[in-house]
Amino acid sequence: MSALFARSIGLTCLTCHDGQYTAHATASGQGRNGQVTSDDDCGLQLRLAMPRSLGGKGDGQNPEQLFAMGYAACFLGAMQLVAGQTGKSEAVKNATVHTQVHMGQPESMDGFGLEVHIQVEGVDDMELIEAGHKACPYSRALAKGAVVNVTKK
Structure with missing residues (x-):
């Protein structure tokens, strides 16, 4: 949500000053059935899968x-x-x-x-x-x- 849109619907958004840490993540593939990665610190890679309750195989996160x-x-x-x-x-x-x-x-x-x-x-x-x-x-x-x-x- 942009800060401008948030203000137009009456929200007061929290802003971040003097950020101490920024996490990075990348999603690729077929969205909810793709992959996500983060190369920060130790890094993390996960295969995503649509949950069974939403019609997927449920064989991933x-x-x-x-x-x-x-x-x-x-x-x-x-x-x-x-x-x-x-x-x-x-x-x-x-x-x-x-x-x-x-x-x-x-x-x-x-x-x-x-x-x-x-x-x-x-x-x-x-x-x-x-x-x-x-x-x-x-x-x-x-x-x-x-x-x-x-x-x-």
Whole structure:
């Protein structure tokens, strides 16, 4: 979503200043039945496959799995960061974050929609969980929008 479009529909997008890290990824082949690669650090290559529930063979990974994995890791890291900043590191030492990313038809637009469910296990402090949610970049991007620039290479 461009920042201009986001503003025109009333979103206040989060912008990134003084970026500390940039991840790179490339998709090729047949989209959801293609490949994705990242040459950052140790690198990663995955073969993608449409999930069985969407009519595919389900013999590879799919973007929703990758999103769910990234979200779970980011949420856990944000919660641990906030816990450390507030002197509550012990409260998250056994934390596990489970995410479910549901893809389906959106209620009011064409294309697809996403719905995310997060369950935090091993943490009793709900204020800490909520603070982690507020600090997590995935949560913030979904709640407030993010600047997305699309160009031709």
